[in-house]
Amino acid sequence: MIPVALDAGSILTRTVEALSSARTLDHVTAVVAEAARDLADADGATFVLREDGACFYADEKAIGPLWKGLRFPLDTCVSGWAMSRSETVVIPDVFADPRVPHDAYRVTFVKSMCMVPVRLEDPIAAIGTYWSDGRTPAPATVRQLEILADTAAVALDNLELRGALDRRAAERDGHAQRADELEAAIHSLVHDLRSPLGAMIGYADLIAENMESEKSARYAETILRAGDRMSAQIERMLSIYRITHNPIVPGPVDLTAVARRCADELVARAGARRLRIDVEDGLKVVADPVLTETVVENLLGNAVKYTAKTPDAHITLRRVDSRHPLSTFVVRDNGAGFDQSDAQLLFRPLTRLHSAEDFPGTGLGLASVARIIELHGGTIRAEGVPSSGAAFYFSLPVPA
Template sequence: MTVTEPTTSARTLVLTETVDRLSTATSPAQVTEIVAAAVRALTGADGATFVLREDDQCFYADENAITPLWKGSRFPLTACVSGWSMLHRQTVVIADIYDDDRVPHDAYRPTFVSSLCMAPIRSSDPIGALGAYWAESHVPEPEVVRHLEVLANSTAVALENLELRGAIARRSAERDQEAARADELDAAMHSLVHDLRGPLGAMMGFSELVADGTATDVTSAAAYAHSALGAGQRMSDQIDRMLSIYRLSTEPLHIEPLDLSAVAEGIAADLRVQGRARNATIEIEPAIRVAADPALVHLLLSNLFDNAVKYTSTSDEAAIRLRSLGSDGAFHTLEVSDNGVGFDAPEPDSVFRPLTRLHSAEEFPGTGLGLASVARIVALHGGAVSARGEKGIGAAFTFSLPAAS
């Protein structure tokens, strides 16, 4: 049987329409489907494959053929004709596949293929190859081969455009994130400056009283000095907590299997030794296991427990609880709850913004940075965090961390 090849005008029309369709393709899958169909229309072949290079392997990404070929399969570059075409950066025409040592005959025997033509995608540095196959022995005309090579070059441009478009989209998203972080940092720094003026003013005021002789005895001077030191310590704590939040994003994570319950028990024990949780019952569900950075998880739980202890300090029967809400296989969802003063916020998750306070510093002293640190740590692990509260009833903070395998 003689193979009828498309006319020059037909091939030109195929190329024109294909290039037009490739210009609007939005995914690699669209490109492979469009091109595989175009190879058959362009060459009059009985089948076509779209092969992509993956390191030292050929991945048969798509096909358009009278019967199945190798879609989804992977072969070593050195074990197939598409690999030979990529490695040697040249088009291959084989009239009889069983009379050429470059063809893996066992892979071809289940197929209809008798002849083939393979052109590299981007000849200067191939990223793939286009294959045309015939059921009857056939050698395509040089002009047909040349048109296949033109299609291969157009395919390379389409793939590169997709890659560039993706890079631009990623960079745009990164810029948006950077802008959001910059806005957040700018707002936080303005709040920080405002908050630091309080302890700074106290330090200067008490120091001035000592310096100008207002303190008439040692006891008064010591009291003023002690107050100045306390204000200085509050300022130092505020600065340290702010810096800790923004350092979190720059340190690499060290993920390892972790007994979260054991970490929580250690923190609870420290709180009891310090006398801060003297009147609180701390209940920790045993054997909660996650995959996370130990140091960051310790900081996360410390902040949540510190909050719970602080806001239950006025309760006669304070209760703090860490429990598991379950796992979806990828992430473990957990909750730290308390029966403290709670909070009432139109947007509960606003508590995770730096320097946000739902109670005055006179009621409950603090930096307003602990929960922001919690949110940042959870985000670094790919999880989610949320809060809910009710005044006079208590508060609960839910967060997810990668589940231990």
């Protein structure tokens, strides 16, 4: 008999390969529903999408009809319960559980079920598996379904990213070139990294759970931790993409307060380093509060990073002119600096003037800052001298 873990690995491998080439939502839901049924040796499986306050049963693979194409309120379905609470649900007897809408199940073959949310943080879907007899799936089976859900989340996020790119292609504006560069860079990184990362984490999970050697299990756990760190980095890149493609909502922003709050966090994380960040009093702008915070975090964080080798690091944020409607501010540091001839390269995605070994990073922070500044009608430029520091001048709307 082939070991269960190997069967599960084969199914997951097949699924990862199929999802890596998926270009439509229908393709994703069909592949995942089939994989769920196979993994759980179930009589049926469904893929349920969260749509505002409803559960949409997008696909199913089953011995009899279930609810494909139907929508139900989120608070009336087990799938809604699982997504709302970010919890996996195992129900050995659907007619003995108060969370189950019994009338909806009486016309089906279902006697027991398992529902797994897709993405634990803010679930976007759920995978249901069903049996015609009373059954409680083994913990290993439930875990394999959760790994499948992680893979499905990657595929759905890739579809979202691809759709956003298609929409943006038809919305050219005066800053189209920089926007396209940023989109292309993030698309390339996120899409190309997610599929192999999902497979790596999935296999490491299976290895860790079936490893007899304590040493080998530690190796698998190390792979998992590294994968989790990489996944977090990918999510940070995607969050930058999402932030800069939402409509801006300008409002009064206390730039001094935002910068000092950010500075306090950076100084605290610096530990024993000698690091001083001075922010001028009374800096006010009229901008999107979330995007303004992103600008400040990136510019101050960039300065902290490039002063890492400076014994007595000093960073300042101040206003250099008070003209209306746009005022100019500058973030200045005494760090590594750069050659002035390379100044424009700083704002191009994935462009780095220093090695990743010396100063780690994604090469997306300053490109994102430039995009945000442009969305507000402002400009940004940089001045630097090698080994003597850098200054970033940016303009934002200010109160009349």
